[in-house]
Amino acid sequence: MKNFTSIVGTFALALFPLLPVTAQSVTEPQLAFPGAEGFGRYAVGGRYGEVYHVTNLNDSGEGSLRDAVSQPNRIVVFDVSGVIHAKSVIPFAKNLTIAAQTAPGNGIVIYGNRVSFSGADNIICRYLRVRYGYEESPGGYVDAAGVAFGSNMIFDHLSVTWGTDECFSINGDSKRPDDQPRNITIQNSIMGQGLWDHSCGGLMQTSDENGITLFRNLYIDNKTRNNKVKGLNQFVNNVIYNWGDGGAYIMGDTDAASLADIQNNYFIEGKSERYLVRYNGGTPENPVTQSFRPTVPFTRAKPAFVTYFAGNYFDNNRDGKLDGRLLTREDCNRYQPDSAIPEGGQQLTPTFLDGPSEKHPVIGAKMTAEEAYHWVVSNVGATLPVRDEVDAYMIDELTSLGTKGQIIDTEMSLPTRGPGEILRGVKLPDTDNDGIPDAWEEQNGLDKNDPTDAMKIAANGYANIENYINSIDAPMPFLACPSTMEATADHTTITLSWKDYSDEEEGYILEQRDAQGTFAEVAKLPVNTTSHTVSDLTPGVLYAFRLKAYNTTTESVYSDVLEVATKRLLVAPDQCIEPFPEIDAILSFNASKDITLSWKNETHPDNGVTTYKVYAGTEKNKLECISGAEAQEATSLTLKADPSKTYYWRVDALNVKNEVTTGTVWSFMTQTLDAKEPVMYLSLDGTLKNFADVAGAKDAELVELEPTYVAGKNEQGLLLENVVTGSCISVPYYEGMKFEGGSGTADPAASFSVSMWVKSDGSCPVDGKGFLFHKGTFKDSKGKARWCGAEIRNNELYFAVSQNGTKHEIKLVSGDVFKNIFNNEWHHLVFVRSHEEQALIAYCDGKLLGKRDSNRAYMNSEVGIVFGNVMEKLNEPFAGTLDELKLFRGTLMAEEVTNLFETGNTAGIPTSINQELAINSELGIYPSPFFNHFYIVVPQEEVSVKICLYDASGRLALSREVKADNGTAYIGELNGLAGGIYVVSVETSTGVITKTALKK
Secondary structure, eight states, X not given: OXXXXXXXXXXXXXXXXXOOOOHHHHHSOOOSSTTOOSTTTTOOTTTTSEEXXXXXXXXXXXXXXHHHTTSSSEEEEESOOEEEEOSSOEEOOSSEEEEGGGOSBSOXXXXXXXXXXXXXOSEEEESOEEEOOSSSSOOSSOOSEEESSOEEEEEESOEEEOOSSBSEEEEOOTTOTTSOOEEEEEXXXXXXXXXXXXXXXXXXXXXXXXXXXXXXXXXXXXXXXXEEEESEEEEESOEEESOOTTOSEEEOSSSSOEEEEEESOEEEOOSOOEEEESSSSOOSSSOEEEEOOOXXXXXXXXXXXXXXXXXXXXXXXOSSSOOOEEOOGGGGSOSSTTOOOOTTOOXXXXXXXXXXXXXXXXXXXXXXXHHHXXXXXXXXXXXXXXXXXXXXXXXXXXXXXXXXXXXXXXXXXXXXXXXXXXXXXXXXXXXXXSSSOHHHHHHTTOOTTOTTGGGSBOTTSSBHHHHHHHHOOSOOOOOOOOEEEEEEEOSSOEEEEEEOOOSSOSEEEEEEEOTTSOEEEEEEEETTOOEEEEOSOOTTOXXXXXXXXXXXXXXXXXXXXXXXXXXXXXXXXXXXXEEESOTTEEEEOSSOEXXXXXXXXXXXGGGOXXXXXXXXXXXXXXXEXXXXXXXXSOSEEEEEEOSSOEEEEEEEEEOTTOOEEOOOOEEEEEEOOOOOOEEEEEOOSSOOOBOOOOTTOOOOEEESOOOOEEEOSSSEEEXXXXXXXXXXXXXXXXXXXXXXXXXXXXXXGGOEEEEXXXXXXXXXXBTTEEEEEEEEESSOTTSOOEEEEEEEESSEEEEEEEETTEEEEEEEEEXXXXXXXXXXSOEEEEEEEETTTTEEEEEETTEEEEEEEOOOXXXXXXXXXXXXXXXXXXXXXXXXXXEXXXXXXXXXXXXXXXHHHHHSSTTOOOSOBTTTBOOOGGGTEESSSBSSOEEEEOOXXXXXXXXXXXXXXXXEEEEEEEEEETTEEEEOOOTTSXXXXXXXXXXXXXXXXXXXXXXX
């Protein structure tokens, strides 16, 4: 069933051809409502449309506020009160009247996302609360409410808070120069408690022909922009409290023309002297405290800002009294109260008018600044149906007159911990569901059985329902329902407790849901009761309860349904499940290793604490307890395992009576992990030599760069500085780096992995773009791009592959995470193009950085690889230091990547001989482990060296005198040398160098 009634406005007028014409209709257009002021006072709203009932607090769907405002020409009334948790921005259509004062109960709050009035021409929005916030919002710098284009709007008695950019902005869209915001009023409203270090009231920026009126509003607890004004603006009878160092009223700060009317406003300093910063020095998890001094009320003026300035007051003594002084024109030319114009500096002030401009409408209800303060205290914000806890908190700060005030970084720092409690009431009887209660229709000569009379135009020019809405001057009477119901349960009893928000109840009715889903009364409780115990229940059963208040004449709405289960009787625990390692898993490593065994157990918490005993061994029928004499509560345990074995294990679960549930026997296998040899390896230790043991391997070349070797991750690294278009490290193609497989298949021949150590701040000199590596071509024999590479683009890291012009890309990091990697410290990056997994995978410092599905893995291009730029184009140079560049055939597994990060080789070779002799394959022996030969780095000046190899027992296994060439010595023909760990002694002209290496 649709939630609206309607009648077309012209048809309504035809029904009343003899209605008297009022004097107002001759002299000026119809006011939006009695008391409408300023540029937006003639907004029509939904006067000639239909009535739509908001019947629920859902984010979307029929009866929701989002649905109500999605179509034009509606008057929106509310049959419910409460908090709407918005999951995305709520855009408002044209020709709408939003009458949130019709909500039964405490009114309406939109929480968790913003609202947009852009393009919402002819809107009347009253008594609505919009609270963007931090806890439920999508994040980022966002206005709680805003207008970018549109005209004829009036916002009355709103409360707009917790914006992370501005609270409420009217700021023209530069892409729509012919549709700038105009003829808009915000009156009697609160814009407060801007969040984070931005914390702004609003931007009010139009041209000097498009007017905005800000009348009798409260701007409170915003660090700056209360407001920042440009264009045609009227700022009258506003109260500004507790701003910060960013400015209260900002006078344009631009050479663009402005024409302002600033009269009878009161600026009052609050207590705040600091705020928390989540960005620009802090993080969301670790904000820092920033201290400040509040500015003077008016700052950043320029001569293009033309204004009539009169009757404005400033109270900055924080003494708890309203005793401010009259501001003068001289108060508009400084930033801090005691600041002076620097010697030789230019004194910038606005251009003052001697009287109001005719472009500004007359404010009929204008009052003095002091009168405005008292009016705001009593009336500002969404005071109908009632002022909520958040607004009451801000008014309490205001009335302290300087002794209270807080600029907050999140709404959770408030006593309400969010939007607070919004009580629900019962909709008043409305027989024809036209939005007007029966009692009002009867009192005003309407027919409570005629749904069409709501939209008929009355003699005063308003629709009948508008006259009803405009007549609401007090909360609708309602009996508040119990709230925040909680429960504690035992085996056969459940004790319920709740908060009593009503003063008029005679008692409460508690209802329980039966097996058929029907609620029935189980207890009638006396007045002021806040708890009750339900007895004689069955153990282990889920029950549901609801509660309502009642008195002689009415009942409240029901509380939310509370479901709670009685505790179960003690039973033997469930059997343990989900073992890790998974059943029959194969783990690969080369030495004894601690393996973490873990499991899950889903025994219900009512059964008490479940403990475990773990048994393991290499024979299925001879398992030994490895968890100790006492059962443990933890669901994990470490087992020391050796390669090339099968392990069996089980976990027994025990309850508090030591009743045991024996576990299933699980198993996993271990095997030796073979090291992957790189098909390209540049150590960059003072040389561009390629140390890969691959036929035809070619050394690297520097293009458009002079070699600059600096301290690297291991010995030396190559600094890429003063890079320009065309500069790179280039490794020409050879057969070993051809990665080619069957297109569209999981052919491992097409997989490869790139490993590198990087030290950089991530800034790239050409348009903020730079490639870490690139392999492929932008134009093959068929004119198609086939390439793979890792690219920095404007402080974001991407990994991509392109085949036949189709590009698959993953954004790996941005923002703070990017800064944590590119922070001029060494970090290990691995990029994997896995044809087996049909994926792009990236790691940083041994941990997964990102992964996405991609079947773009068929390259078929006999091209080399470049580091620090993009092939062919060479127009994205990277700046920073690189070290240990390796290219592997195939997919590096996660464990291999971790090993590569920790030990320098994919096998994770143990880092000791007999737990004493340290191995580090990055100290100058390549490859490591070696097979029938190895290279070793020696001092550059050496012509020949003596090399000796000693096995783990200390026995001399080999001794040779070999030539050295440009800092490198070569040892070959080692087929007869047994596999194992060796100490390598290198005798040079200056002494003996000792290293260690592994022979496979």
